[in-house]
Amino acid sequence: MSRREEERRRALFTRRALLLGAGQLGLLGFLGYRLQKLQLEEGERYATLAEENRISTRLLAPPRGRILDRAGRVVAANALNWRVLLTAEQAEDVGATLATLSRLLPLAEGEVARIERDIRRRRRFVPVVVQEFLSWEEMARIEANAPDLPGISVDVGTTRTYPLAEHLAHVVGYVAPPAEADMDGDPLLSLPGIRVGRAGIERHHERVLRGRAGTVQMEVNAVGRVIRELDRREGVAGREVRISVDAGLQKAVRDRIEEGTSVVVMDARNGEVLAMASQPGFDPNLFSSGISAAQWREWTRSRATPLINKTTNGLYAPGSTFKMVVGLAALEARVVTPTDRLTCPGHYDLGDSRFHCWNRRGHGALDLRGALKQSCDVYFYEVARRLGIDRIAAMAKRLGLGVELEIELPGTRPGFVPTREWRTRQGKPWNLGDTVVHGIGQGFYQLTPLSLATMAARLASGRAVQPHLTQAIGGRPVMGARAEDWPSLGLAERDLKLVREAMWAVVNEAGGTARVAQLPPGLGALAGKTGTTQVRRVSREQRERGFRVESQPREWRPHALFVAFAPYDDPRYAISVVVEHGTSGSGAAAPLAREVMVEVMTRLRPPAAPQAGGAAEAGRLAEAPPPARGRP
Structure with a gap:
């Protein structure tokens, strides 16, 4: 090879080496730039995203506010609602577990199909509701047989109860799951099991009685399984509402009237309604657990119109x-x-x-x-x-x-x-x-x-x-309690x-x-x-x-x-x-x-003041x- 040819090849190699070095240097510079941008400029944002992926914030439903009569007697309250949950991941055989459970807690064929459908639609570590509104005996029986029921757990929530049942149904109203028309932007309404007022005082004072949701922060893994609870802030319970009706008087009046009769008693001085009774009525407690199709048909087809x-x-x-x-x-x-x-x-x-x-x-x-x-x-x-x-x-x-x-x-x-x-x-x-x-x-x-x-x-x-x-909301009287409040x-x-x-x-x-x-x-x-x-x-x-x-x-x-x-x-x-x-x-x-x-x-x-003459x-x-x- 001639000297000229060797110099030409050496020059070509040098140029290529320089180009390769420049490329490597540029790539390293770009990587350094991106590293600097990720670490210094956007580090906080990505740290937040990572934390959000790790921490799941969930809402907690607050207790619904109670409704009291004029004497302070409870006419709408919250009761414990024991319910059975099934976590498919923890059950070796879902079918066998349900079969064992059905011997302790009878399950209809439709219920079993519904449970299996819910399991297929959710991740296996997410519990599904098997049955709600258990009695104390049913709950205790399931807890006693827990070793034979893998994947089964008993949870407790709340349900709305009305002690006077049909006697105050038309006044107090009832609650039911929210419909699309009820959605007002409050994320609380998206929680499972939440109830909203559907009639009467329950509906009129819905925002007052509902309260504000609490939050719980849970650490979860990449697939969403809960690892541990990090923080909990309880919600603000709904405020109590006191109404002017006297529960004892209301019951006494309804016990005296027959179908098709209506009675209204008012305080003539300030307009407070003391009793508001009509026959027939309905039991609002049935709405909390779910109205059967047969019951609904009976009410709506009755000429006596009990829902009115x-x-x-x-x-x-x-x-x-x-x-x-x-x-x-x-x-x-x-x-x-x-x-x-x-x-x-x-x-x-x-x-x-x-x-x-x-x-x-x-x-x-x-x-x-x-x-x-x-x-x-x-x-x-x-x-x-x-x-x-x-x-x-x-x-x-x-x-x-x-x-x-x-x-x-x-x-x-x-x-x-x-x-x-x-x-x-x-x-x-x-x-x-x-x-x-x-x-x-x-x-x-x-x-x-x-x-x-x-x-x-x-x-x-x-x-x-x-x-x-x-009469009062959250313990504070409302306007209109005095005769002079009215023109x-x-x-x-x-x-x-x-x-x-x-x-x-x-x-x-x-x-x-x-x-x-x-x-x-x-x-x-x-x-x-x-x-x-x-x-x-x-x-x-x-x-x-x-x-x-x-x-x-x-x-x-x-x-x-x-x-x-x-x-x-x-x-x-x-x-x-x-x-x-x-x-x-x-x-x-x-x-x-x-x-x-x-x-x-x-x-x-009120008792009369003593007067001369007896x-x-x-x-x-x-x-x-x-x-x-x-x-x-």
Whole structure:
């Protein structure tokens, strides 16, 4: 090889060596740069990611807040829920384990299939629920046989319980697993086994009762298996809610009523609901463990509608209990005076139409007090004609009828009070005959027992009290506990006094339609008004043939109503009673209202202060009639 050729090859080798060295140097430099960036600039971020992969943070469900009655008795609480879990990884043979377990705890075929399906869908170290709501005996039996049950463990959670069962179901409500519509961004709702309020107080105060989730930090391996617990922070329990209902009174009232009956008792001074009962009801405890398809069909297909709270959702024409509204509207508009007397011959003619009074022989000449006392229809036909439907409707709404009430029960219906403008929107004229019929509480009216009790409370107090159930949240009283928290109705005191006196006469004076509702000595006097509302029209031919409603099938008989307040001289309690197809207010609703009011005043009335003359004298003073004013 020539010298020139050797120099050329040596130069080529040198260039290649330099290029290779430069490449290696560049690669080392890039690796150094990346190392510096990972270690110094992004080291903290990657350390955090690694820690997050190692540590799993899980939510802990807090205890749901309890619900108490006005005396502090628990009406919604949390109970231990023992449940059986199966971890497939720890079981040598899942089928054999389930077979052994089924001899201690019977499992339906569908349950076994569901358990096996859950195991296939999850990692084998993740436990699945075999059965919930074990009794103490079942739990103890499984624990005693634990050596023969590889993979089986007993866990404890909580479930919602309602000690009064169906007696307070419509008021307290119930809980159930959250639906998609319930998701409000709270991660707590995604936890297995969590329950949310579905009705009643449980639903209205859901956020208060739910509380805030706690957290637990677990160290896990690469596949997610728990190695150990690192940290635990318990959640904040839901706050307690105290309601105004007296649990003992509520049970006593429901024990007295039959299917299709509704009773509402309110504090006439501040609107607190003391009892709210309707029949039939349902057991809310069944929702905690899961309602069977058969049970749900039974409830939803029943004509008695046990899931419906009739006190807030039952709609009825008020009948003669509405006559106080017409009377107050007439006094305010000055279409009649307290001493004006109208004659009742037993019927009222308007054009070619004849409207009958319940008393076919007529009541003779009556003033407003006498017309309310004897519930004369003819008097109120004429007064309604003079007033017009719009002034009647305006007074009804001032007294809480046909308007939204502030009760904390979702889905409460406001009822309906018609007006001329409403009829016009329907494309139909409002006739004078419509006004006449509405003067006695018939026609298009649709009112709830709750709204009728509100009317009675407003008549007694003269204030725009709103019915409400919540007394305190987390131990702190809510607004509305005092009479002065509610504004005045703006009605003249002399007009209210006259109507109250007439209601006193209905119960306590000869000729009143509710003499059967008089309270026993020592409890004061009850002031009230009966009502009877037809559910089927009675034709003229039927009247001429001597129609008797008592001979008709029950579903054709009128509803019976009664509203009242007591004691007359110092009103504290207001009540409404509706008995579906009870035939007459004086025969069915008024006696029941008397029984309930005796129960109320016996349980809740504060002891009277000692007075000169003794207790007997104090009782006589309380029962003394008001001054005779405009008596017929």
